[in-house]
Amino acid sequence: MKLTTLAAALSATALTLPAVAEDMTIVSWGGAYQSSQQKAYTEPYAEMKPDFNAIWDESSGEAVAKLRAMDEAGNVTWDLVDVEGPDAVRLCDEGLAIEVDVDEVLAPGDDGSSPTDDFGPSLISECFIPQIVFSTTFGYRTDVEAWGDKKPEDLCAVFDLETFPGKRALQKSPKKNLEWALLCDGVEKDALYDVLDEDGGVERALAKLDTIKDEVVWWSAGAETPQLLADGEVVIGSTYNGRLFSVIEEQDQPVAMLWDYQVFDFDGWVIPAGLTEEREAAVKEFVKYATDTQRLADQAKYISYGPARASSQPLVGKHAELGIEMAPHMPTNPENAQRFLVNNLDWWADNQDDAEAKFQAWLAQ
Incomplete structure (x- = not known):
């Protein structure tokens, strides 16, 4: 075959070959949460952009250690990583995640707001791209005879054993418990960390906390409180709002939510440092889509975590399977977020070890 004929044949063949897929390794947590991301973000993005191919890794719980190792080896194989707020701060401080100008990289809100205004307090780090808000809050039994016709209406009901007798469930950790205790000891919200x-x-x-210590069952895993409530072993207890949604709506147990002074935690994306310009550009293009107003609202069809954008909240609709309206179950719903806390990450970064030591010594008394 002549070279010119061979070249023509190769050229014609190239035109008929499918485009090379744009593989993007996305790191998340697995389970229902990762499934909600796939349904709300990657599946519709792939329909719009057929060359896109998401490769999922469920290693978010080890994100800091693994990104450190990749950085040391000079071989960053992850493109986008889902992390909770404290890990985002740590990765940013260590230079393992890139800083992102959200007003430049992300889409404005559907209501015309800038990303900075739309995401508001969830912008906890210059490297953090917010996605969802979840909270630690309280659930309580609705059928406690000793309570009569009363029901808990504010946080301090947890500390009121006279009006609301019965066992409580609290996380075996000083974080959140110290703040809640001080609030119910008369400290103003803005003065918590000064105190x-x-x-x-x-x-x-x-x-x-000592005033209720004898009535506390301490938990370590988020699934424990819902089970304790369902079994009637505690009458009120803290856990993650998604866990309480499950026991209330999916299991139909006689349990209700107490949203007062829920503690917000933020979950979102970081882009690892060390990507090529081409990979970084592709990630930013995907993130712009995945964090727009509609996409964050869409995720709430599959899980009871609130969208991090204010403009997404009015678009939250029904659960894809249960068919119930999801807005009342969002921690970010204005009705549920009349009073809330955000842990001071800087204070906890500086004082975690000391507070933990004092807490564990108190537990042992």
């Missing part, structure tokens, strides 16, 4: 910084501040919170 914790004072000599005796942590001890003051522990003294308040």
Whole structure:
């Protein structure tokens, strides 16, 4: 075959070959949460852009350690990583995630708001691209005879054993419990960390917790409180709002939500440092789509976590399988978020070890 004929044949063949898929390794947590991301983000994105191919890795729980190792080896194989707020701050501080100008990279809100205004307090780090808000809050039994016709209406019902007798469930950790205790000891929300910084501040919170200590069942895994509530072993307990949604709506147990002073936690994306310009550009294009107003609202069809954008909240519709309206179950719903907390990540980064030591010593008393 002549070279010119061979070249023509190769050229014709190339025109008929499918485009090379744009593989993107996305790291998340597996389970129902990752499934909600696939349904709301990657599947519609792939329909719009057939060359896109998401490769999922369920290693978010090890994100910091693994990105450190990749950085040291000079071989970053992940393109986009889903992390909780504290890990995002740590990765940013260590230079393992890139800083993102959200107003430049992300889409404006459907209501015309800038990303900075739309995401608001969920922009906890210059490297963090917010996605969802979940919370630790309280559920309580609705059929406790000893309560009569009363029901808990605010956080401090947790500390009111006279009006609401019965066992409580609290996480075996100082975080959140110290803040809740101080609030119910008369400390204003804006002064919480000033008080914790004072000599005796942590001890003051522990003294308040001491008033209910004998009635507390301590949990370590988020699934424990819903089971304790369902079994009637506790009458009120803290856990993640998604866990309570399941026991209330999916299991139809006599349990209700107490949203007062729920503690918001943020979950979102970081883009690893060390990607090529081409890979980084592709990731930013996907993230712009995946975090727009409609996509964040769509995720709420599959899981009871609130969209991090304010403009997404009015678009939250019905659960894809249960058929119930999801807005009332969102931690970010204005009715549920009249009073809420956000842990001071800087304070906890500086004081976690000391607070934990004091908490564990108190538990052992």
